[in-house]
Amino acid sequence: MELTLLGTGAPEGLPRPDCPCAACASALGEDARAATALLVDGTLLLDLTPGAAFAAARAGHSLGGVRQVLLSHPHDGPAVEVPAGLPQPVRVPDGSELALLTGHRVRAVPMDSPGTGYAVTGPDGQRLLYLPPGAAPAGLDENGDSYAMVVADVVGRPDALAKLRAVGAVGPTTDVIAVHLDHDVPPGPELRRRLAAAGARAVPDGTTLDVGVYEDVPDVPRRTLVLGGARSGKSVEAERRLESFPGVLYVATGGSRNGDNEWASRVHAHRERRPGSWRTVETCDLVPLLEGSGPPLLVDCLSLWLTDAMDSVNAWDDAEWAGGGERALRARVEELTSAVRDTRRTLVAVSNEVGSGIVPATASGRRYRDELGRLNAGFAAECEHVLLVVAGQALALRG
Secondary structure, eight states, X not given: OEEEEEEOBOTTOBSOTTOOSHXXXXXXXXXXXXXXXXXXXXXXEESOOTTHHHHHHHTTOOXXXXXXXXXXXXXXXXXXXXXXXXXXXXXOOTTOEEEOTTSOEEEEXXXXXXXXXXXXXXXXXXXXXXXXXXXXXXXXXXXXXXXXXXXXXXXXXXHHHHHHHHTTSSOTTOEEEEOSBOTTSOTTHHHHHHXXXXXXXXXXXXXXXXXXXXXXXXXXXXXXXXXXXXXXSXXXXXXXXXXXXXXXXXXXXXXXXXXXXXXXXXXXHHHHHSOTTOEEEEOSOHHHHHHSOSSOEEEEOHHHHHHHHHHHTTTTSHHHIIIIIHHHHHHHHHHHHHHHHHOOSOEEEEEEOOTTSOOOSSHHHHHHHHHHHHHHHHHHTTOSEEEEEETTEEEEEEO
């Protein structure tokens, strides 16, 4: 089954008309995208957009052989003119199936927002799933059969991928193509980095793909350390890296701090931001979690884990520190980094970068700063990806 992406952008396209934002200003050349439309084997058109016939011609195809046009979402604005010779576009009722004379079978998949997804099975048996913008499946059968290709709004609805992964509809070899791309993420390297973290990729308008043919699907990094200063956006970046995966275990190392209203407000903001399918555990006992099996772990954060570890050896007392506290702390750090080295779980950890600011005025403050620097360096050495977040921008230090 052959798929040509006549457009890969949001319904308004990219750049958006008359939008002055930085993302739209840089959406040039291959990064400019028309509204998403898919041509399957030259006979099935999923979403009719302005200029679809010209887009097909630029890609070396014609719409003359199209026998069915299906719409996936409501189209705002003036009605799109149907090119001569094309059948009238229709929306298929949820759960209904179409059998085309070309040998293609199409099933309408219900969504959790206005729109319809389409599961297409080609004459060769390959399976493709196309989702409308801003939507995720409302219900899926847990049959364990993965699609060869999924074309979806990965940036706008990463939880849709999480739902598909949870039921086996997206597997390790599924080619996930991001479409409906808007100006939420700057095009180019930043978009590719965000998509790679979700195991997805983007292609330019006019690209033709063979469904079911092996592609170099981005490898999702198994261990990632996200560093950053206060309010740099490091926790948001860490959460973003796992939002397309189901059942994430969020490990909070800061505790509840009873009576501290400001801390409670911070914790509440973090919880409100997480997907509803994630679970939370409050603990600093990280080694057993790393040694076990299960869903991905998000640890936030190592700096608070270090505070607890230093408390446990009374590292703030100079005599205790010199009398064995330093050795005990280093042993705990080595135990943690060894567990990171050996873990089979997907892991994203957050830590503060505090070594670039004012030198602490107290010996205990300088001790904490130094030990956190050592912990970060040791932890980073065991990670495939290391990111530094500055002013909300993620800089790749490794991977």
